[in-house]
Amino acid sequence: MNEARPVPAIELAGVRKSFGPMEIIRGVDLVVAPGERHAVIGPNGAGKSTLFHLISGHYRPDGGTIELRGEDIAGMPPQLINRRGLSRSFQVTNIFPRLSVWENVRCATLWAMGHKYAFWKGVERLDEVRRRTEEILTEIDLMDRADVPAGVLTYGEQRALEIGLTIAGSADVILLDEPTAGMSHAEVERVVALIRKVSENRTLLMIEHDMHVVFDLADRISVLVYGQVIASDTPERIKANAAVQQAYLGTEAA
Numbered sequence: 001m002n003e004a005r006p007v008p009a010i011e012l013a014g015v016r017k018s019f020g021p022m023e024i025i026r027g028v029d030l031v032v033a034p035g036e037r038h039a040v041i042g043p044n045g046a047g048k049s050t051l052f053h054l055i056s057g058h059y060r061p062d063g064g065t066i067e068l069r070g071e072d073i074a075g076m077p078p079q080l081i082n083r084r085g086l087s088r089s090f091q092v093t094n095i096f097p098r099l100s101v102w103e104n105v106r107c108a109t110l111w112a113m114g115h116k117y118a119f120w121k122g123v124e125r126l127d128e129v130r131r132r133t134e135e136i137l138t139e140i141d142l143m144d145r146a147d148v149p150a151g152v153l154t155y156g157e158q159r160a161l162e163i164g165l166t167i168a169g170s171a172d173v174i175l176l177d178e179p180t181a182g183m184s185h186a187e188v189e190r191v192v193a194l195i196r197k198v199s200e201n202r203t204l205l206m207i208e209h210d211m212h213v214v215f216d217l218a219d220r221i222s223v224l225v226y227g228q229v230i231a232s233d234t235p236e237r238i239k240a241n242a243a244v245q246q247a248y249l250g251t252e253a254a
C-alpha cells in the first residue's frame with residue numbers, strides 16, 4: 001500500500017501556456033511539499049517568470065491543473081489566490097519610494113487585513129495594524145529604519161522590505177522572484193539569512209540565478225528548460241544529474 005503523502009502546498013500537472021503561436025510552458029509538472037524551500041532554476045527565457053505568473057494568477061493557463069493545498073486555483077484572479085494564502089514578490093519593485101518604511105509595510109498590512117478583518121472597527125483595528133506592522137519590520141530587521149523614506153534604503157534593504165511586503169498578509173506560501181538579483185556579496189548574505197528566517201514556518205518557492213544561494217537554501221530544486229521541468233530533486237541529486245549538467249549547470253559554471 002502507498003504511504004499517505006501530505007497534500008502538497010503547490011501542485012502543477014500538465015500546465016501549458018502559449019503567447020500567440022509560441023508555446024512557452026509545455027506541460028509542467030511540479031510538486032512543492034508543505035514547509036519546503038524549493039528553487040526553480042533554468043536558463044534565461046526558459047519560462048520561470050511565466051510559471052510564477054501562472055501560479056499567482058497573473059496569467060491564465062491554457063491547460064493543466066494548478067492546486068494550492070489541494071484546491072484548484074488555475075485561472076483564479078491574483079487577489080483571490082492571495083487571500084487563500086499565496087503571496088509573491090516581483091522582479092520589479094513594489095515599494096513606494098517616498099513613503100517611509102513603516103508606511104510601506106503598513107499599507108501592505110492594511111490591504112491584507114482589510115479583507116480578513118473587515119468587521120473590525122476603528123481603534124481596535126488600527127492597533128492590530130500597528131502590531132502587525134511592527135512584527136513584520138522586526139522579522140525583516142528594519143525596525144531601526146522605520147521612519148526613513150523607502151527610496152533612500154540601500155538596495156539590499158529594499159529587497160528585504162520587498163520580502164516584508166510579501167509576507168505582510170500572513171500568507172504561508174511565498175513565491176520570491178530572483179530575491180538576490182543585482183546584489184553585492186554582503187547584501188546577498190543578509191537576504192539569504194532573511195529568506196531562511198521567513199521560510200522557517202512557510203513554504204517557499206523561489207526563482208534564483210545565483211547557484212550558491214540555490215544550493216545553500218533549497219531543500220529541492222526543479223530545473224526548467226525550454227518550458228519543461230527536466231528534473232526535480234534534492235540539491236545533491238540535481239548536481240549529479242547529467243541532463244541538468246548538460247542543459248544548464250555546465251554552461252553556467254563555464
Ligand SMILES: Nc1ncnc2c1ncn2[C@@H]1O[C@H](COP(=O)(O)OP(=O)(O)OP(=O)(O)O)[C@@H](O)[C@H]1O
Binds near residue numbers: 043
Ligand atoms: N507576455 C508575453 N508575451 C509574449 N511572450 C512572452 C511574454 N512573457 C514572456 N514571454 C516570452 O516567454 C519566454 C519565457 O520568458 P520568461 O520571462 O518566463 O523566462 P525566464 O525563465 O523567467 O527568463 P529570465 O531568467 O531571463 O528571467 C521568453 O521567450 C519571453 O520572451
